[in-house]
């Protein structure tokens with residue numbers, strides 16, 4: 195369970211204070227997939243960094259499993275827009291890195307890493323170096339690396355936004371499968387309404403800066419979901435339309 199209660203964050207800069215987030219109340223139940231959308235600069239990455247323990251709130255409280263977040267934790271995995279793989283390490287060695295840092299890589303871990311790579315379509319690429327892979331393949335490696343610690347919490351900051359549309363859809367489908375199987379509590383930041391509706395149990399829409407929770411909508415479409423034709427196409431369209439309207443609502447920024 196992830197909980198943010200009354201969370202605000204202001205950055206001090208040389209040209210004055212920047213209020214990024216204001217009074218955020220938001221939670222994600224165990225195993226839930228929560229998407230967060232909002233315009234550029236509304237504080238989405240700040241919100242994730244607060245949950246990851248990379249930043250402290252200026253006010254309010256962030257907790258995971260009832261415990262206040264005081265710093266990075268091994269059961270919380272992060273994935274960013276760029277894969278940030280180590281260029282001199284093989285695909286397999288990159289996936290195993292988080293375990294190695296904590297000093298224990300055993301044969302079953304290697305087996306699990308190989309199985310994960312195979313599951314995301316990277317069978318036969320275990321020994322390659324990152325530069326020998328496409329951007330989409332590298333991001334799949336980053337997903338496997340995030341999952342190798344069997345995290346209870348998965349935080350993703352626009353993980354597919356640097357990829358072409360088809361690769362994005364394919365990866366979103368794979369993430370859906372991974373989530374259905376491992377059920378980490380997930381917060382997924384995206385600019386893509388389609389992606390949010392495909393993946394999320396609920397979608398939180400943030401207002402323009404300072405980011406506040408404008409609305410949280412529930413997506414109760416059965417899984418697996420798909421971008422193509424399916425029995426729930428009208429439900430998907432209705433949610434996409436609702437979110438589009440919300441994102442285009444221009445409310446005046448508070449002073």
Ligand SMILES: Nc1ncnc2c1ncn2[C@@H]1O[C@H](COP(=O)(O)OP(=O)(O)OP(=O)(O)O)[C@@H](O)[C@H]1O
Pocket residue numbers: 205206207212213214232233234235236237238239240241403
């Ligand atoms: N370390 C920092 N120092 C000063 N200001 C910051 C810092 N980090 C973020 N900000 C400011 O806080 C606001 C929110 O930034 P944030 O990166 O969270 O937005 P975002 O919603 O992730 O945007 P995008 O969609 O473009 O990634 C922005 O105005 C940004 O300039």
Ligand SMILES: [Mg+2]
Pocket residue numbers: 238239240351
């Ligand atoms: Mg961001």
